[in-house]
Every structure is written in C-alpha cells, then in structure tokens.
Amino acid sequence: MNRAILEGMEVDAQNRPQSMQQWLELLKKPVRQVVNNSSSQSGKSGKSRQTQNNALTQISSQAQQSSKTIPWGWLTGVLLSYSVLGFLIAPSAGAGSVGLAGTGAVVGVSVLAVVLDLAGAVALSVASENLLESFSRFHTFLILAATSLFGLGLGWLSYQIFPIFK
Structure with missing residues (x-):
C-alpha cells in the first residue's frame, strides 16, 4: 500500500x-x-x-x-484459571484463613484451587513457549504476569460482588 x-x-x-x-x-x-x-x-x-x-x-x-504470533486461546485459559483461583481464595484473603480453618468447604475449595492452579500452570507453560517464538523473555514475562494478575484481580472482584462463601 x-x-x-x-x-x-x-x-x-x-x-x-x-x-x-x-x-x-x-x-x-x-x-x-x-x-x-x-x-x-x-x-x-x-x-x-x-x-x-x-x-x-x-x-x-x-x-x-516482525509479525508476532500471540496464543490468544492459551492466554484466555490463563486468565480464566487465575480468575477462578482468585475467586476461590478471596474469602481467605479478606477474612483471614484462621477463622475459616476447620470447615469442610474450605478443604474442598483448597483442593479445587490446587487443581486450577495446576491447570493454570500448564496453560502458562504452553503460552510461554508460544510467546517466546515471537517475543523476548522479558516481554513474555510481562505478558504472562499481567494476564495472571489481571485474572486474580478479576476473580477477587467477582467474589466481592457475589460472595458465595461466608
């Protein structure tokens, strides 16, 4: 053109x-x-x-x-898994885990959080491999850190709006 x-x-x-x-x-x-x-x-x-x-x-x-390939599917997986993780750990972050210890729901939520954390780690691993093909290590780190932190914050905010665990 x-x-x-x-x-x-x-x-x-x-x-x-x-x-x-x-x-x-x-x-x-x-x-x-x-x-x-x-x-x-x-x-x-x-x-x-x-x-x-x-x-x-x-x-x-x-x-x-200089065309860059961005793995949007994997980054969406990272964002969703970390937002669910942020939603699940929001009650313990706000109220303190001492008051919640001993309930059966906390154990179930903790197990679910560990499973989602593993799924997020897999998505992070695949996304980082795909991002490294187009970006430097530092830019890959920034993209993944921002996506993960945004997901955790989004999950925490969702829990503040819809607090299902008390």
Whole structure:
C-alpha cells in the first residue's frame, strides 16, 4: 500500500499512474524486487525511484519478519484459571484463613484451587513457549504476569460482588 501511495505522489507526472485504474492495480500487486532500470528513465528521477523501491522492499521484508504470533486461546485459559483461583481464595484473603480453618468447604475449595492452579500452570507453560517464538523473555514475562494478575484481580472482584462463601 505504501508503494502505491508513493508512486501516486511521484514528482514527475510521467512516473505516476496515469489513471485511477492503474493506481488501484498497484494496490493489488505484491512488492517486486528492484531491477536496475535507470537507463530507461532520466538519471535523477530513476535513482530516486530506485531508492524508493529499495526502501519499500526493505520495509516489506521487515514487516514480514516482525509479525508476532500471540496464543490468544492459551492466554484466555490463563486468565480464566487465575480468575477462578482468585475467586476461590478471596474469602481467605479478606477474612483471614484462621477463622475459616476447620470447615469442610474450605478443604474442598483448597483442593479445587490446587487443581486450577495446576491447570493454570500448564496453560502458562504452553503460552510461554508460544510467546517466546515471537517475543523476548522479558516481554513474555510481562505478558504472562499481567494476564495472571489481571485474572486474580478479576476473580477477587467477582467474589466481592457475589460472595458465595461466608
């Protein structure tokens, strides 16, 4: 698209597309490799056009290399598992676990929390492997930490709105 815009804004009218249909065809064409054709054009405009084409070729190759793959399904799994975990541990975080110790519900909730924690760890592991293909280790850490903390906070907030354990 950049190539079509730049060719449409060419200084010399003879180097611009002569009709709207020709310009629209430029949008459909893939970026081509630059061939030295300065002999068919005037010296200065040929060199500037070749420089523009070289720059566009480099930009398109960088864009293809820098495409990032984000595992949205696994990140959603991390978010959901940590939000359920945050919902389950919210009563012990707010009231203190001493007052809740001894009830059978707490044991069941704790077991469920451990199972969800293991599921979250699996989702984190797979998501981190997929993220490392596109991001650095530091950015992967930031993405996973933010997703996990957001899930815990969302679970805690859900418990504050719907307190089912007392």
